[in-house]
Amino acid sequence: MDCVKIGKLIAKLRKEKKLTQKNIADALGIQSKTVSKWECGLGCPDLSLWPELSAILGVDMVQMMQGEITPNHPDSGNIDKIRFYVCPSCGNILVSTGSASIFCCGRKLEHILPMDTLTVPKITVEEMDTDYFVTIDHPMTKEHYLSFAAWVKNDRVFLNRLYPEQSPTCRFPITAGGKLYFYCIKHGLSIYSNDLS
Template identity: 85%
Template sequence: MDCVKIGKLIAKLRKEKNLTQRNIADALGIQNKTVSKWECGLGCPDLSLWPELSAILGVDMKQMMEGEITSNKPDSGNIDKVRFYVCPSCGNILVSTASASIFCCGRKLERILPTDAITAPKITVEEMDMDYFVTFDHPMTKEHYLSFVAYVKSDRIFLNRLYPEQNPSCRFPITTGGKLYVYCIKHGLVTCQKINEELSKSNDEELGS
């Protein structure tokens, strides 16, 4: 470990959090002068202190131990590049609009990549008041269910969380031209056809009946 680099980073992060060396020391149950030594590059934190220290400073422990925080590229503002993450431990759903380091339950999450659209469930779309009412043909058992549905359009993401043994349906404000994402715990993430195309298809079927 490069104690000088790590010490400078600890000092920088501490000041960003508006914390004093004593605040850090009290939280870790160590002497104030120990934190001062770290920041002067005269030693590194004991391995047992790293998890709590990284939590206090709000950074990834691995990067802090390297003495350098890697910045992501600036968000381009193109929400079509949205990325979804699902924690395998707790099922938490997280979203980013650009490259990001996402952590949950102590582990780094990998972006979920869309799979073959052939596995997408059959969709029925209706207009209801000012919303799209979307229904999915899915068993929704505890072993096989849709975890979330997201509708991405322009500068907005409408995210609906679904649960096993729940009716597989959701509502989104009517905004044509968006992209619908569906995540099944068994088949993964799929990108469905544009919701307005499905709506047009449904309307045509109704007119033809």
């Protein structure tokens, strides 16, 4: 470990959060002079302190241990590059419109690749007022269900969270074009690219 590099990063992140060395020390249950030593490059945090320190500073622990935060490329706003992520621990659903480092429950998540379109279930669409009412012919048991459906059009993502033992239906605003994505906990991500109208 490069203690000088890590120390400079800790100081930078602490200042970004508008925290004092004492704030960090109190949160970790250590002395302020210990934080000062880190920032001067005269030592590195004890291994047991890294998880809590990374949480306090709001950064990835691995990158902090390397002494540098790798920035993501700026989001070009291309909705065609949308990526979905599902945390295997808590089931959180996260979305990006380009490459990103996404973490949840302490794990780096990889974006979900769409599965073979031959296995896409039957979809029924009705127009109701100003919305599409979409029904997906899919089981919704605790062991096999859809966890979300998303309608992606232009610069918008309309995400509906779905739950086991509920109806696999959702509503989306009526718009021409776009793609419907849905995620089965057993079989993965599917794309229905036909226009819903």
